[in-house]
Amino acid sequence: MSETLRFVSDDLQLMALSFMAIVYMIRIRWLLGFKASRDRQAPSERKDTSSFKGIVYSWANIAMPWSMESTRRMFPFYLQFMVFHLAVAANITMSFVIPYAPGLMKPMIVVRLLQILFSAAVAIGCYRMYRRFSNPAMRLISTPDDFFSLALLTVWSFVSIFAAPNRPDLGEVPLMVYFIMTAFFLVYVPFSKISHYLYYPFTRFYFGRTMGYRGVYPVKRAAQPKPTHT
């Protein structure tokens, strides 16, 4: 391994991570600087729920596609979402594993599974890019940041396919590109929509707290019975 690769896979990553952490801390402090409103009214008459249950339900919402009509109706889209986010999480994990625990990447099955996941993410990223351009509503609401963030993650996933084998002996370019992109990703994330995961706990916490307190969460519904054919 060259010194340059060692630097980009280790020192550069740590610098980028530190930068990201600092910006995130500033961002959270900024958000907490706004006063949170509270619920002064009496709780709901519904006895089977509470603020606490509402918060838990709200946080877990994302893992319960049946809980929202949007995820029920667009289940394939939900699956794409899951795969794409799993790939991003795996990608971030890989950026730590390669320099600090390379042994974990030795079994070929791990490499192949990761490559399949990254390939799926690339396909999903391309489809989502197409959707943003072709769907009038999506095109209307998309900002340059939306396009760039999606493109960045898609290209990063593509690069990861070649970095996953972790074979600098066969050529350092894939790993070099991967780590440089990872560092850029870490630096760019706090300023982009990708940082939505930072806000997710807050938005979901407050929405769930109110909805639980008022008895809306957990959502109750009577599903439409399927037509019976005789």
Added chain:
Amino acid sequence: MIPNARSHKAGKVVERMGKKLNRQLVGSLVGCVHCGMCTESCHYVLANPDDPTYAPAYKADQIRKIFKRNFDWTGKVFPWWVHAQDIRTDEDLEKLKDIVFGKCTNCRRCSLNCPMGVDFALLNRMARGLLVSVGVMPEGVAVVSKDQWEVGNQMGVLPQEYIETLEWLSDELEEEFKDPKARIPIDKMDAEIVYAINPREVKYDPRTISDAARIFYLAGENWTMPSEGWDMTNFGLFSGDDELGGAVALRVYDKVRELRGKTLVLSECGHGYRSTRCEGPNWSGKGVPFVIESSVLTMLRYIREGRIRVDKVKNKESYTFHDSCNNARSCGFFEEPRELLDLVVTDFREMYPNRAENYCCTGGGGAMSMSEYTPQRLKSAVIKADQLKATGAKAVVTSCHNCVDGLTDVIRHYKLGMKVTQLVNLTANAVIIPEKVSVPVFIPMPVEALPLQGFKILVVDDEPDILAFLSAVLEDQGATVIQAADGEQALALTIEEKPDLITLDLSMPGKNGGYVFEAIRNNPEIASTKVCIITGKPELRRLIYERPVAPPDGYLDKPVNEETLLTNIRMILEMKHPVGHA
């Protein structure tokens, strides 16, 4: 540079946005990832698939871009990258008005379907409030808000009109049951239930009041309706004006407190329920020391406790139920109406989707008062029309007066031939009239005497504003107030009414205060009447005290505040009744 480029109104909107932001709002402003999952949850989008400007994320972005440009540094530094944009002209405000009032009913369906927990309805309401604060709003919103501020209810029902309606409804009820106790009690102290209604009931649908009264009577309830603070609706919810919201809610709460009611029962109105039960304490910043519940819950309890008996066969038609967005999606109130329906109708057919996932009646968010947006409202109502039609029911039941009007419009426009009714009507129709109704006699708790209770005070002043102010302050403390606007009237009333005290202005046309004062002191019949001079001309003090009669009992300079006035009045009256007034 940016602030100078804005119109005055635009500048105020941005300034006030900064003051209005809280953590929930900021979370919703920064949390959107433009994933588009909310899009198909909106009935406007579903009914207008070719118009992407109805997408909830797009509508929210019109608010978000102002926030980003002014309060979020990414938008300040790279505005084009995140679509941050300032609001500058009055035309920009008008465009925003057409979006937040005309393209969204604040039904919260998209909020519930957002994976990120972004509350679009919260943002939309904030934007409405900001626009209203600078006078940019649909005319209907302005008119209704004005009525609620000034008259005390959103339909401008005058006190006399309200009381007269309750009186004739009482007469009918008494006639129906041949029982003098079968009346609507007004301002009864210590009642178990204080019943507040929607002014629409007085104006267009008094049958809902008499149906509720019939149920309360048959249940033997100790109930009352307030003479003031009876409007439980709140246009502050629709206009986004928290100040109006808080003031209206307090009006209702204060009256219940004054009557020492145990439970405030709200007639069937979705936004009224949400405003009074759920949002009012937050807007007014005060908790409420009594229970607030929907009349649906009250009726259900009566049946469960056997206080009224019902026969569901009396409601034989097929019924479906429409969940009001405010009840179901913002207050979790959706099971109780179904439980009650199950008890009072024979054929109930569920609507799909339902409960918190139901579609808006399309008349929500104050849309019924914004006639300029009626065509787009009715076009978007095709979703609701399809939903109603699919149930195959002959009638739709809803626990919301706004939805009654909204659904009636939808049914008429799409020629569905359905009836719209409410649970109170069905329950009243299903109720079994017992041979004998026993109305318990409740002995009110002894009323704590107000400080000036039992005192008769004559207020004399030629300025109507001052006359009204002094009278209101003294009446609030329990005094019986008589008014006189000139010297002659004051003298006549003093002789006729023999007040305990006179507050006397000096400068009045005709017989001035000095003359009146001397005449009182010179008449042995009324000479001992306490007099408190209240004048805007302190230089006249010497002239009063130099008169060859006993001096006045008190002397105050205008302007006089409430505290000073009461302190002096009590002091003067205690001199007359040193051991307190019985």
